[in-house]
Amino acid sequence: xxxxxxxxxxSARVAKSLEAHAVIALALGGLIYxxxxxxxxxxFNHELQRWEQPTAPEMTTISPEAAALAAQTVFESEDxxxxxxxxxxxxxxxxxxxxxxxxxxxxxxxDGTVGPREHFPWTEFLLDLHYYLxxxxxxxxxxxxxxxxxxxxxxxxxxxxxxxxxxxxxxxxRGVGRVPLTDLHNRLSVWTAPFHISNALTGAVLGLASVLxxxxxxxxxxxxxxxxxxxxxxxxxxxxxxxxxxxxxAGPIAYMxxxxxxxxxxxxxxxxxGTAGQHSTIIAEHSDRLIFGEYYNFDADGFYEGNTGIxDGTVGxxxxxxxxxxxxxNWGGAPVKLAYLVFGLALSVxxxxxxxxxxxxxxxxxxxAPRLEAGWEAVVWGTPAMLALTFLSAIAFGIEGAGLVAxxxxxxxxxxxxxxxxxxxxxxxxxxxxxxxxxxxxxxxAHALFHSAALATPPVMPVTLALxxxxxxxxxxxxxxxxxxxxx
Amino acid sequence: xxxxxxxxxxxxxxxxxxxxxxxxxxxxxxxxxxxxxxxWGLLCGATILWAMTSGADKGTALGITVVIAAVxxxxxxxxxxxxxxxxxxxxxRTAEPETLTGxxxxxxxxxxxxxxxxxxxxxxxxxxxGFAIFKQLGVEHTINLTVVSLAFPFVWxxxxxxxxxxPRLLRKSAAVIGTGLLPFTYLLSAG
Numbered sequence: 222x223x224x225x226x227x228x229x230x231x232s233a234r235v236a237k238s239l240e241a242h243a244v245i246a247l248a249l250g251g252l253i254y255x256x257x258x259x260x261x262x263x264x265f266n267h268e269l270q271r272w273e274q275p276t277a278p279e280m281t282t283i284s285p286e287a288a289a290l291a292a293q294t295v296f297e298s299e300d301x302x303x304x305x306x307x308x309x310x311x312x313x314x315x316x317x318x319x320x321x322x323x324x325x326x327x328x329x330x331x332d333g334t335v336g337p338r339e340h341f342p343w344t345e346f347l348l349d350l351h352y353y354l355x356x357x358x359x360x361x362x363x364x365x366x367x368x369x370x371x372x373x374x375x376x377x378x379x380x381x382x383x384x385x386x387x388x389x390x391x392x393x394x395r396g397v398g399r400v401p402l403t404d405l406h407n408r409l410s411v412w413t414a415p416f417h418i419s420n421a422l423t424g425a426v427l428g429l430a431s432v433l434x435x436x437x438x439x440x441x442x443x444x445x446x447x448x449x450x451x452x453x454x455x456x457x458x459x460x461x462x463x464x465x466x467x468x469x470x471a472g473p474i475a476y477m478x479x480x481x482x483x484x485x486x487x488x489x490x491x492x493x494x495g496t497a498g499q500h501s502t503i504i505a506e507h508s509d510r511l512i513f514g515e516y517y518n519f520d521a522d523g524f525y526e527g528n529t530g531i532x533d534g535t536v537g538x539x540x541x542x543x544x545x546x547x548x549x550x551n552w553g554g555a556p557v558k559l560a561y562l563v564f565g566l567a568l569s570v571x572x573x574x575x576x577x578x579x580x581x582x583x584x585x586x587x588x589x590a591p592r593l594e595a596g597w598e599a600v601v602w603g604t605p606a607m608l609a610l611t612f613l614s615a616i617a618f619g620i621e622g623a624g625l626v627a628x629x630x631x632x633x634x635x636x637x638x639x640x641x642x643x644x645x646x647x648x649x650x651x652x653x654x655x656x657x658x659x660x661x662x663x664x665x666x667a668h669a670l671f672h673s674a675a676l677a678t679p680p681v682m683p684v685t686l687a688l689x690x691x692x693x694x695x696x697x698x699x700x701x702x703x704x705x706x707x708x709x
Numbered sequence: 710x711x712x713x714x715x716x717x718x719x720x721x722x723x724x725x726x727x728x729x730x731x732x733x734x735x736x737x738x739x740x741x742x743x744x745x746x747x748x749w750g751l752l753c754g755a756t757i758l759w760a761m762t763s764g765a766d767k768g769t770a771l772g773i774t775v776v777i778a779a780v781x782x783x784x785x786x787x788x789x790x791x792x793x794x795x796x797x798x799x800x801x802r803t804a805e806p807e808t809l810t811g812x813x814x815x816x817x818x819x820x821x822x823x824x825x826x827x828x829x830x831x832x833x834x835x836x837x838x839g840f841a842i843f844k845q846l847g848v849e850h851t852i853n854l855t856v857v858s859l860a861f862p863f864v865w866x867x868x869x870x871x872x873x874x875x876p877r878l879l880r881k882s883a884a885v886i887g888t889g890l891l892p893f894t895y896l897l898s899a900g
Contacts (some may be wrong), residue, residue: 241873248821367829367865374824374866378873387745391735393787405788412780415773425862434862436837437854440896441844452850509764537851541858543766555769560774563781588807 231276238382242375245574251369251600252354254366254572256605259351260420261565264550264558265346267315269679273616275672279680282333283473285474288318288489290333292470295320296494298335308489313554317632342610343623349533355626359431366428368581372421377411382432386411397582406574408526408568416564417571423548441595453541455516455529461498467491468499472523477503480525487514500526511552512542573601578645599640600633602653605695607632607659619665651699658696662687713762720758724776727751728783752776768855816878823872823885832865838892841899864888 238565262269288308296306303322308329313320318329319339328336351363380386390411393404423558434449442448447456466575468491477486484505493499499521504514516529530557531542550561580594607629614620614628640649665688675681730748734741759772836857845857868885875881 237874237876238870240876241870243823244820244873245869248824275711334731366862367825369831370829370862370865371869373862374873377866378870381870381874388735391732391787392784393784393791395788395791395793408784409781412784413777416777421787422859422862425865429861430858433858435837436833437840437857442840448856453854465756469720507764509767511764511766511770535849535851537849537853537855539766539853540855547770552767554772558772558775561779564777584818609863 229516230383230434235382238378242378242382242575243579244685245371245374245378246572246579248505249319249368250572250576251597253368253372253375254600255354255604256351256365256424257569257572258608259347260424261562261569262347263686264565266348266618267551268680268684269344269347270341270518271315271317272403272668272684273344274339275675275680276337277328277339278336280311280318281316283318283329283331285471285478287331287473288329289470291327291329291335292320292489292491293467294333294335295322295325295327296467299324302495304493305493306491307472310486310488312485312487314551314558321495329415331653342625343615346621346625347608348426348612348630349626354413360438362430363432364428366425366432369421369423369428371424373418373425376410376414376418376421379413383407384409386649398576399585401583402510402574402578403541404573406578409571409574413427416561417568419547420564420568423544426544427548443589453538454531455502455518457492458498458500461496463497464495465497465499467495468501468521469503469519469523473501473503473517473519473525476519476525477505477517481505481517483508483671484515508545511546512539513545514542539640554696576601583613591646593639593648595640595644595646596637598646598650599653602650602657603633603636603640606653606657606660607637609657609664611658613664613667615689616664616671621647646678654695657698658692661695662691665692716758716762718887720755720762721770721775722778723751723758724755724772724779727755728776728779750792819878819882820872823881824869827889828868828872828885829865831868831885834889835864836861838895841896847889854883 287312292308298305299322301324303324305323307319307321309315309317309319317333320327320329320335321339328339330336349355349581352365355361356362356364358518382441389404389407389544391408394401399620402531428528434446438446438449439445451457470489470491474486477484481607484507486503486505488502490502490504490639492501501519501521501523503517503519505512505517510532512531515532518526518529520526530538532539550557550676577594578596580590580597583590610627610632611620611625615625620628636653643649667683669676669685672681718802727750730744730751734744734748737744746882755776756769756875759775760768762768763771839859839860840853843856844850848856869890872881872885
C-alpha cells in the first residue's frame with residue numbers, strides 16, 4: 222500500500238482541543254454569533270442608510286465652494302460651538318454630502334444649500350449593536366474586541382482538533398445528522414479561515430485598542446494617550462484660545478482636486494473651528510490600497526502642510542491604517558462587499574452548526590439536552606427575527622434609539638426563555654423563521670408605501686429586491702424543512 | 710486597464726488549476742505530494758499575480774478573496790452532487806445525568822475567569838511589558854504598537870485555548886496567572 226503523507230495527530234490532543242473548542246463556544250457562541258450576523262449586515266450600512274432615507278439629495282461630486290457654503294451654514298446654526306466640523310464627501314456607494322458637527326448632521330445640496338437632517342435609525346441601531354453590543358462605548362468596544370480574541374481562540378482550537386484537515390479538504394456529505402453537519406462546519410471553517418481569522422483579528426485590534434492604549438500610556442507615557450496614537454494618525458495640536466473667522470474650507474478641497482486627481486476625498490475635518498488654533502485635514506482614499514485613507518493636513522488659511530504617512534509612512538502606520546477596511550470589507554467596491562456577505566454568512570453558519578454538532582453528539586451519547594438545543598435555535602433564528610422586527614418597527618412605526626435596543630434584547634431574551642420552556646428546537650426555528658420572513662416582507666411593503674415615488678430609484682430598488690429575496694429564501698427554507706420533518 | 714484584466718484572467722485560471730490539483734490530491738488520498746505542492750503553489754502564484762494588478766496589500770487581499778470564493782463554489786458543487794446520507798440511528802441508551810456538585814460549579818466559574826478576565830489581563834500585561842521592552846531596545850514606535858496590537862488578541866486566544874485544553878486546574882491556573890505575573894514583575898521593577 223502506498224504511504225500516505227497526511228499528518229497524524231494524537232487522539233488525546235484532539236479530545237483536549239475539542240474540549241477547549243466546546244468550552245469557549247458554549248460560553249460565548251451566542252454573542253459571537255450576534256456579532257457575525259450584524260457584521261455581515263454592517264458591510265452594507267451605506268446601502269441601508271440610503272434605503273432608509275431615499276429622498277436625501279444625491280450627487281456624484283460637490284464643488285469645493287458648495288461644500289464650504291453648506292459647512293459654514295451648519296456651523297453658524299450651532300448654539301454651542303462644535304469642536305469638529307466634518308464634511309462627508311459623496312462616495313460611489315453613498316453619493317451624498319453630509320455636514321456633521323458634534324451634535325447634528327445635515328445633507329448638503331449640490332448648490333451648497335443645507336438639506337434635510339440625516340436620519341437612519343435602524344442602520345445606526347445595527348452599527349451600535351455590532352460595534353458596542355449596545356453597551357457604553359469603551360466597555361462595549363472592549364467586550365466586542367474580547368469576543369474577537371475568543372473567535373481566534375475557537376479557530377486555533379478548531380484547527381488543533383481537526384487531525385484530518387488536508388485529507389478531508391473537499392469531503393462534503395449531504396443529509397441530516399452529525400456527519401453532514403460536521404462536514405459543513407469543518408469545510409467552511411477551513412476554507413474561509415483567511416477571512417474569519419483576519420476579521421476576528423482586526424475586530425479584536427479595533428475593539429481592544431482603547432484598553433491597550435490606556436495601559437501603554439499609563440506605563441510608558443505618564444498617562445498621555447495621545448502619545449500612543451499620535452505617531453500613527455498624527456497628533457492633534459493643543460487648542461488655542463480666542464475666536465477667529467472660520468478657516469478656509471474650499472481652498473483645501475480645491476487643492477486636493479487639482480493636486481491629487483487620482484485620490485478620492487472622503488472627509489474634510491475642521492478641528493476647533495472658529496478658534497485661533499483651527500486647522501483642517503482631508504482624508505482621501507487611495508484606490509489601490511487597503512488603508513482607509515491618508516490624512517492631508519492644512520492650516521487655517523488653507524495652505525498644505527503635508528500628509529501624515531498612513532499611505533507612505535512607516536510599515537506600522539500602513540498596517541494599522543489597513544485594519545478598519547480589512548474588517549469592514551469596504552476596500553474593493555461591490556464585488557468585495559458581496560464576497561464579505563458570502564463569507565460572513567459562512568461564518569454565521571459555522572458558529573450555528575458548531576453548536577448543533579455539540580447537541581447531536583449529546584443525543585448520540587444518550588445525553589440529549591432538548592431545552593438547551595431549543596435555546597440555541599432561538600439564538601440562531603431569534604437574532605435575525607429580532608433584527609427584522611426592529612427593522613419593521615423603525616420603517617413602519619418610526620421607533621428608534623432606545624426603543625429598538627430594548628425591543629431587540631428583550632425579544633431575543635423572551636425567545637430564548639420560550640425555547641428553553643418548550644424544548645422543541647424544530648418548532649422554535651420554524652416560528653422564528655416565519656417571523657423573520659414576515660417582518661422583512663412587511664418592512665419592504667411599508668417602505669414601498671411610504672416612499673412609493675422613490676421605488677424605482679438607485680437607493681431603493683437593489684435593497685428592496687435583496688430584502689425580498691431574503692424573505693422568500695427564509696420562507697422557502699422553512700417549507701422545505703417542514704416537508705423533510707414531515708417525511709421523517 | 711486591458712493588461713490588468715488579462716493578468717486577473719490568467720490569475721483566475723491559475724487559481725482554478727490549483728484548486729483542481731488539490732481536489733485531485735484529495736480524491737487520490739495517497740502518493741499525492743506532487744499534486745498537493747503543485748496545487749498550493751498555483752494558488753500562491755495566482756495570489757501573486759493578483760497582487761501585481763493593484764497595490765501589494767490590496768492585490769494580495771483580492772487574490773485571497775477570489776481563491777476562497779472559488780473554493781466555496783467547488784464545495785457547493787461537491788455538496789450538491791453528494792449522495793444524501795441517512796442519519797445515524799439514535800442511541801437507545803440513556804446516560805446517567807451529569808451531577809453538578811458545588812465543587813464542579815466553582816471549578817467551571819474559575820475556568821471561565823481564566824479564559825475571560827484573568828487571561829485578558831495576563832495578555833494585556835504581556836503586551837504592555839513587551840511594548841516597554843521594545844521601546845527600551847529602540848524599536849520604532851508605530852512598529853512596536855502594531856506588533857503589540859496584533860499580539861494582544863493572539864496571546865489572549867492562546868491562554869483561552871490552554872485554559873480549555875489543559876485538564877489539570879492547578880496547572881492551567883499557574884500557566885495563565887504566571888503569564889501575567891512575570892511581565893507584571895518586570896513592569897514593577899522597571900517603574
